[in-house]
Amino acid sequence: MSTVATTPTGSAPDRTPGVVRTEDSLLKKVLGRWETLILVLIAVVFAIGSGISSEFLTGESLTTGSSDFTEYAILALPLTLIIATGEIDLSVASVLALSSALMGYLWNQGLPMEAILPICIVAGAVCGLINGWLVTGLGLPSLAVTIGTMALFRGLAFVILGDESVTDFPTDYTDWAFGNFGGTVVPNTIVLFLVLAAIFAVVLHRTPFGRSIFAIGANKEAARFSGLRVNRTQLKLFVLSGAIAALAGILLTLRNSTAAGNVGTGFELTAIAAVVLGGVSIFGGSGTIGGVILALILLGGIQKALNLDPDISTYWVNIVFGILLIGSVLGPNLAARFREARRTRNRGARPFRPGRPAAAPSGPEGEGNTDA
Amino acid sequence: MSTPVSAPPGPSAPQGPAAVAEAEAERVSTGRRVVDRLIRARELGLVVVLLAIVGITGAIEPNFFDLDSIKETVLNVAIIAVMTAGMTLVIVTRNIDLSVGSILGLTAFLCGDLLTKHPGMPWIVAVLVAVAIGAACGLLNGVLVTWGRVPALVVTLGTMYALRGVAFLVTDGRQINAEDLPDSFLNVGSGTLLGIPTLIVVAVVVILLFWFVTRDYAWGRQLYAIGSSGRSGGQAAKLAGLKSDRRVTQAFVISGALAGLGGAMFAARYGTVDATAGDGYELRVIGAAVVGGVAIAGGSGSVLGAAIGAVLLGTIQTALIVLKIDDFWQQAIVGLLIIVAIALDRLIANQSEALLRQRSARRRTSA
Numbered sequence: 001m002s003t004v005a006t007t008p009t010g011s012a013p014d015r016t017p018g019v020v021r022t023e024d025s026l027l028k029k030v031l032g033r034w035e036t037l038i039l040v041l042i043a044v045v046f047a048i049g050s051g052i053s054s055e056f057l058t059g060e061s062l063t064t065g066s067s068d069f070t071e072y073a074i075l076a077l078p079l080t081l082i083i084a085t086g087e088i089d090l091s092v093a094s095v096l097a098l099s100s101a102l103m104g105y106l107w108n109q110g111l112p113m114e115a116i117l118p119i120c121i122v123a124g125a126v127c128g129l130i131n132g133w134l135v136t137g138l139g140l141p142s143l144a145v146t147i148g149t150m151a152l153f154r155g156l157a158f159v160i161l162g163d164e165s166v167t168d169f170p171t172d173y174t175d176w177a178f179g180n181f182g183g184t185v186v187p188n189t190i191v192l193f194l195v196l197a198a199i200f201a202v203v204l205h206r207t208p209f210g211r212s213i214f215a216i217g218a219n220k221e222a223a224r225f226s227g228l229r230v231n232r233t234q235l236k237l238f239v240l241s242g243a244i245a246a247l248a249g250i251l252l253t254l255r256n257s258t259a260a261g262n263v264g265t266g267f268e269l270t271a272i273a274a275v276v277l278g279g280v281s282i283f284g285g286s287g288t289i290g291g292v293i294l295a296l297i298l299l300g301g302i303q304k305a306l307n308l309d310p311d312i313s314t315y316w317v318n319i320v321f322g323i324l325l326i327g328s329v330l331g332p333n334l335a336a337r338f339r340e341a342r343r344t345r346n347r348g349a350r351p352f353r354p355g356r357p358a359a360a361p362s363g364p365e366g367e368g369n370t371d372a
Numbered sequence: 373m374s375t376p377v378s379a380p381p382g383p384s385a386p387q388g389p390a391a392v393a394e395a396e397a398e399r400v401s402t403g404r405r406v407v408d409r410l411i412r413a414r415e416l417g418l419v420v421v422l423l424a425i426v427g428i429t430g431a432i433e434p435n436f437f438d439l440d441s442i443k444e445t446v447l448n449v450a451i452i453a454v455m456t457a458g459m460t461l462v463i464v465t466r467n468i469d470l471s472v473g474s475i476l477g478l479t480a481f482l483c484g485d486l487l488t489k490h491p492g493m494p495w496i497v498a499v500l501v502a503v504a505i506g507a508a509c510g511l512l513n514g515v516l517v518t519w520g521r522v523p524a525l526v527v528t529l530g531t532m533y534a535l536r537g538v539a540f541l542v543t544d545g546r547q548i549n550a551e552d553l554p555d556s557f558l559n560v561g562s563g564t565l566l567g568i569p570t571l572i573v574v575a576v577v578v579i580l581l582f583w584f585v586t587r588d589y590a591w592g593r594q595l596y597a598i599g600s601s602g603r604s605g606g607q608a609a610k611l612a613g614l615k616s617d618r619r620v621t622q623a624f625v626i627s628g629a630l631a632g633l634g635g636a637m638f639a640a641r642y643g644t645v646d647a648t649a650g651d652g653y654e655l656r657v658i659g660a661a662v663v664g665g666v667a668i669a670g671g672s673g674s675v676l677g678a679a680i681g682a683v684l685l686g687t688i689q690t691a692l693i694v695l696k697i698d699d700f701w702q703q704a705i706v707g708l709l710i711i712v713a714i715a716l717d718r719l720i721a722n723q724s725e726a727l728l729r730q731r732s733a734r735r736r737t738s739a
Contacts, residue, residue: 151704261700269533276526315541325533
């Protein structure tokens with residue numbers, strides 16, 4: 001229906017300039033992409049950053065800035081998939097803390113690291129399984145479930161380790177987490193993230209499983225009627241999210257060589273901000289891993305740039321992240337509404353009720369035709 | 373003056389169409405009665421759990437019933453309960469407000485700062501300023517959600533971040549101490565009104581006010597209508613002629629204003645305020661509402677139930693301290709309670725739906 005309306009040969013009676021056409025140039029297509037906007041913002045931040053301090057664009061700055069962002073980046077990957085299905089997982093930072101506390105506890109008990117690491121990952125996966133079962137098995141809203149487990153898992157982290165912290169981890173592990181890959185300026189942990197990101201990108205964008213994630217996010221009922229195993233897919237994603245969050249907890253523990261129950265407080269916010277800023281729809285159904293990676297670079301760059309300037313309070317990071325998070329959804333909404341308003345004004349039709357983007361392409365077209 | 377004018381429920385002989393109407397009314401009312409009973413069971417269940425905790429704790433550790441211990445509990449609950457009332461309004465419209473903890477931090481500091489710098493100022497002015505700032509933050513949330521069409525989760529996550537940053541900027545590392553604050557203000561936090569601690573009076577007034585407004589007034593019922601018209605963002609309520617956007621914005625403004633009031637109460641109660649005040653309160657407030665039977669999916673739950681939820685969580689907190697159970701268990705128990713509460717609600721909802729369907733099916737076959 002909407003394709004008929006936009007064919008160039010179509011003879012709609014009220015065709016006016018300003019109506020969307022199909023033959024957009026390649027340049028326009030690239031410029032219209034969300035990722036391009038983020039790239040431009042990254043360029044601006046890096047330009048301002050190097051203006052703030054000559055230390056900004058150095059190898060060392062890149063190393064510290066990127067390794068400080070490792071955990072956010074790793075948490076953002078499974079969160080991208082979960083948000084793409086239209087759900088949310090607020091408990092990731094608590095699973096991270098639980099994994100860190102468990103690691104410290106087991107190390108105190110004298111277990112070897114080779115045994116501790118898989119146990120932590122499995123524990124994280126079990127946390128994810130609990131979330132997933134409550135959401136898919138009982139049909140509870142993921143927001144409520146993960147607000148509950150956010151408190152539960154964080155509480156368990158404190159129960160396991162109390163308010164003590166464990167710091168005497170073996171140096172060959174912590175050295176790896178501190179170290180750079182080969183002789184480059186890229187930290188080992190970031191290399192691990194890049195490997196994971198490549199896997200996630202392939203799974204999301206090149207496999208039937210990835211397509212089913214978007215299908216579920218776009219319309220859960222339709223996905224179910226098309227024969228997709230909606231519940232099983234979502235359960236898998238929550239388990240994955242738990243396991244990856246536990247991995248992030250291990251990395252954070254090794255990087256700081258400190259295990260404690262209070263680590264990673266508020267990490268879920270930065271991870272969600274990166275996912276939403278990266279162009280993943282909070283309602284599910286769309287988004288790319290590439291966009292999320294760009295958003296992570298942008299947020300990491302902002303944090304590093306603000307940290308380098310001694311005159312700027314570090315708390316500006318909070319304010320800038322908050323504004324970016326809201327702006328990343330508000331901006332496109334306002335742009336869409338502006339375009340809609342201009343189109344209806346040109347058409348002379350009754351203003352179209354905003355807030356229903358799905359109906360937008362066909363709605364005014366139909367109205368215009370019946371008026372003519 | 374306030375004599376209730378109600379029709380006498382005397383027995384009348386139903387005849388003709390009146391009988392049909394009466395039967396119809398009865399059919400509707402039995403359905404409603406089932407739902408009513410289940411809702412009341414929910415609040416009653418909470419009270420039973422509450423009494424059980426109080427009884428067991430008191431049996432093990434009799435000094436749980438100390439007047440000081442009780443006063444401590446209810447004073448801690450008062451701030452959370454006030455904020456929970458506002459949160460209930462927002463959640464009922466199928467939205468969420470994660471920014472209340474940050475609003476509390478900002479307003480508590482500003483309120484204390486104002487009184488420190490102008491010791492001669494009547495404290496009520498500072499409280500009103502705190503409420504007004506909270507309301508302004510709530511208005512920002514509400515406008516972004518309704519006019520900007522940004523999901524409440526994203527908006528309030530962003531303002532939670534940003535307002536906490538603003539609080540840090542405003543405080544600039546400073547801290548308000550009790551000795552800087554005028555005694556008249558601190559007396560509000562620790563004093564009593566007619567023998568009842570003032571903060572409790574404030575909390576009870578706020579809870580009763582919003583309970584009545586959401587139970588008996590069109591404005592309040594509209595919030596429920598908006599919240600229960602599904603994922604369409606209150607589309608059905610809008611089509612029914614409700615000013616859905618305005619109501620949602622008002623709910624956010626009230627939630628912000630009550631968080632501001634909570635901030636003033638926080639400053640009066642503790643006297644010591646820095647930028648981290650109220651950190652994590654949003655979880656306690658949402659937790660209290662959810663445990664109290666307010667459904668995250670919108671459209672159901674009462675302010676009174678949410679307040680009972682707040683009392684329950686506060687009592688558990690004190691009970692753990694009295695029983696000398698590791699403080700670390702507290703957060704885990706709160707999390708567990710939230711999950712148990714929402715799981716129970718789902719089971720009850722399924723049950724009541726099945727029950728109602730059964731009844732209507734039976735009536736149809738008998739008719």
